[in-house]
Amino acid sequence: MTDANRRIVLAERPTTMVDERTTRLEEGPVPSPGPGQALVRVTHLSIDPTIRGWMGRDTYLPAIGIGEVVRCAGLGQVVESRREGVAVGDTVFGLLGWQDYAVVGDVNTVPPGVAPELALGLLGVTGLTAYFGLIDVGHLAEGDVVVVSGAAGATGSVAGQVAKILGAGEVVGIAGSDEKCAWLLDTAGFDHAVNYKTENVPKRLHDVCPDGIDLYWDNVGGDILDACLGQLAMHGRVVLCGAISQYATGAEPVGPANYLNLIGKRGRMEGFIVLDYADRFPEAQAKLFEWAVSGRIHTAEHVVDGLEHAPEALNMLFTGANLGKVIVRV
Amino acid sequence: MTDANRRIVLAERPTTMVDERTTRLEEGPVPSPGPGQALVRVTHLSIDPTIRGWMGRDTYLPAIGIGEVVRCAGLGQVVESRREGVAVGDTVFGLLGWQDYAVVGDVNTVPPGVAPELALGLLGVTGLTAYFGLIDVGHLAEGDVVVVSGAAGATGSVAGQVAKILGAGEVVGIAGSDEKCAWLLDTAGFDHAVNYKTENVPKRLHDVCPDGIDLYWDNVGGDILDACLGQLAMHGRVVLCGAISQYATGAEPVGPANYLNLIGKRGRMEGFIVLDYADRFPEAQAKLFEWAVSGRIHTAEHVVDGLEHAPEALNMLFTGANLGKVIVRV
Numbered sequence: 001m002t003d004a005n006r007r008i009v010l011a012e013r014p015t016t017m018v019d020e021r022t023t024r025l026e027e028g029p030v031p032s033p034g035p036g037q038a039l040v041r042v043t044h045l046s047i048d049p050t051i052r053g054w055m056g057r058d059t060y061l062p063a064i065g066i067g068e069v070v071r072c073a074g075l076g077q078v079v080e081s082r083r084e085g086v087a088v089g090d091t092v093f094g095l096l097g098w099q100d101y102a103v104v105g106d107v108n109t110v111p112p113g114v115a116p117e118l119a120l121g122l123l124g125v126t127g128l129t130a131y132f133g134l135i136d137v138g139h140l141a142e143g144d145v146v147v148v149s150g151a152a153g154a155t156g157s158v159a160g161q162v163a164k165i166l167g168a169g170e171v172v173g174i175a176g177s178d179e180k181c182a183w184l185l186d187t188a189g190f191d192h193a194v195n196y197k198t199e200n201v202p203k204r205l206h207d208v209c210p211d212g213i214d215l216y217w218d219n220v221g222g223d224i225l226d227a228c229l230g231q232l233a234m235h236g237r238v239v240l241c242g243a244i245s246q247y248a249t250g251a252e253p254v255g256p257a258n259y260l261n262l263i264g265k266r267g268r269m270e271g272f273i274v275l276d277y278a279d280r281f282p283e284a285q286a287k288l289f290e291w292a293v294s295g296r297i298h299t300a301e302h303v304v305d306g307l308e309h310a311p312e313a314l315n316m317l318f319t320g321a322n323l324g325k326v327i328v329r330v
Numbered sequence: 331m332t333d334a335n336r337r338i339v340l341a342e343r344p345t346t347m348v349d350e351r352t353t354r355l356e357e358g359p360v361p362s363p364g365p366g367q368a369l370v371r372v373t374h375l376s377i378d379p380t381i382r383g384w385m386g387r388d389t390y391l392p393a394i395g396i397g398e399v400v401r402c403a404g405l406g407q408v409v410e411s412r413r414e415g416v417a418v419g420d421t422v423f424g425l426l427g428w429q430d431y432a433v434v435g436d437v438n439t440v441p442p443g444v445a446p447e448l449a450l451g452l453l454g455v456t457g458l459t460a461y462f463g464l465i466d467v468g469h470l471a472e473g474d475v476v477v478v479s480g481a482a483g484a485t486g487s488v489a490g491q492v493a494k495i496l497g498a499g500e501v502v503g504i505a506g507s508d509e510k511c512a513w514l515l516d517t518a519g520f521d522h523a524v525n526y527k528t529e530n531v532p533k534r535l536h537d538v539c540p541d542g543i544d545l546y547w548d549n550v551g552g553d554i555l556d557a558c559l560g561q562l563a564m565h566g567r568v569v570l571c572g573a574i575s576q577y578a579t580g581a582e583p584v585g586p587a588n589y590l591n592l593i594g595k596r597g598r599m600e601g602f603i604v605l606d607y608a609d610r611f612p613e614a615q616a617k618l619f620e621w622a623v624s625g626r627i628h629t630a631e632h633v634v635d636g637l638e639h640a641p642e643a644l645n646m647l648f649t650g651a652n653l654g655k656v657i658v659r660v
Contacts (some may be wrong), residue, residue: 273594
């Protein structure tokens with residue numbers, strides 16, 4: 001930490017993965033908070049696939065502008081406050097960006113005693129996404145056969161475990177390595193794990209979900225989405241959380257040919273954005289926290305040290321190098 | 331009509347359109363009804379895209395077997411009855427098949443005074459599909475911007491008009507000829523019509539639905555589905571009724587790349603089968619009939635004479651030669 005503010009800005013829109021041309025590390029003065037604002041020293045960054053989306057084009061938020069700090073949720077400590085209700089020393093959560101210091105207005109305070117990994121992962125956007133996606137979008141019902149892709153990632157791992165806690169019959173995780181599959185079975189309590197890099201996914205799904213998939217949680221899109229649509233149960237639901245296989249290919253996304261199965265199966269495919277549930281975050285965080293402290297949910301984190309490594313940390317989500325939540329310790 | 335029973339059976343599964351190898355006209359004796367059955371002289375056949383599906387493979391019903399009469403809904407008159415509640419002379423509706431005479435068990439009686447065109451079209455499966463798809467699947471709301479593809483077909487034309495009756499803000503029809511577009515605007519009361527063969531569909535949709543599409547009724551799949559997903563409004567709904575552009579290409583169906591827009595728009599894409607609503611058919615038929623006699627719904631029929639022309643009549647649905655419901659007068 002220095003008296004300068006290091007900032008990673010978007011230099012060029014990426015077409016595939018982020019590389020040395022995409023971002024640029026700059027140094028500038030530490031900004032000053034205006035009236036109603038606070039200055040936050042950024043300590044942890046939540047590395048999420050959506051950042052890659054924001055770099056590329058307008059989505060549910062406007063694209064990050066060229067030359068602007070890369071937008072990113074994170075945690076930090078208040079070092080100067082001109083905002084009522086926010087005190088120096090408070091730990092806060094918000095869209096702090098890839099930088100050492102951020103000036104914020106509206107910001108959420110994190111209670112003391114909540115570890116940064118928990119605040120950013122299970123109780124952060126990724127855990128909340130799992131909670132609301134399963135319940136409000138997927139209408140998870142008791143006995144459901146649930147399949148989760150990207151199952152060893154920050155959201156997928158929580159989605160599978162919450163499904164189990166809420167009464168799913170069987171939970172199947174799809175992930176990209178034997179190590180991840182072992183973690184799903186041995187630590188996270190999934191009933192089945194499928195390594196999509198070494199196994200025939202449609203065949204395994206046919207074997208482990210002979211009566212079809214009631215709820216499919218899609219983090220990946222592409223062939224795996226297609227396979228799950230092909231194995232959908234009557235009145236099956238597909239929760240569209242993301243499509244990490246499609247974001248950084250440099251080509252147009254590919255649609256799922258088996259969407260037609262939604263007709264015969266009276267199925268549904270639905271997308272959502274967790275920010276719409278902001279007024280119910282406390283309800284969800286209370287439950288997720290209770291499940292974590294009672295040992296019913298296990299989380300994993302992949303911590304990368306140093307702000308300058310944020311671009312590589314983002315790429316991990318696309319190469320699948322991480323198990324669990326990717327966090328940059330600034 | 332002769333004393334022989336002409337039957338068109340499935341000779342070979344089609345890969346693209348139906349041709350002379352697909353079906354075979356046979357003659358056999360007129361069958362006799364067993365106890366609890368009635369013999370029906372078939373008078374009218376309802377030519378629907380789903381028949382092409384049944385010819386190809388198992389869908390929501392088992393595929394038609396090779397050598398079996400082509401399954402098809404139709405109307406007929408009872409000529410012999412061994413079933414209680416069914417009298418000689420009754421007009422009945424059921425899966426009668428491409429043949430002169432059918433033996434039926436459970437069958438629906440059509441009230442006297444309802445014209446065959448109305449019984450098979452607006453009050454038949456195609457009209458009922460429009461009704462339940464809009465209300466129960468699409469959750470049509472007042473003020474909705476509704477887009478219908480296959481809009482000059484039997485289901486699409488009813489869907490657009492029912493949407494308008496139930497309070498849609500704007501109704502846009504997509505069809506394949508200027509004649510059809512003129513009918514949509516001048517007779518069926520659509521607000522806009524797009525000729526997908528001569529116009530740039532994404533551009534027209536952008537122009538006529540600047541705030542996005544709240545409800546898209548998909549009869550066609552392919553590029554038009556993709557264009558509508560690309561123009562979806564926040565919380566937009568896609569009702570999957572069919573995908574006529576994809577059934578008879580001889581290739582695997584193509585999925586919609588813009589399904590990803592369902593995430594940012596919090597959108598939903600859902601399929602259904604109208605047979606699930608059978609116990610509510612009378613409710614829907616009463617409303618549809620009232621709207622027809624009060625001049626609020628206009629229907630069109632394309633009548634083909636002669637059982638032997640049923641295969642060509644089916645192909646019309648794929649070439650778009652028809653305006654409105656295709657009916658074969660046996």
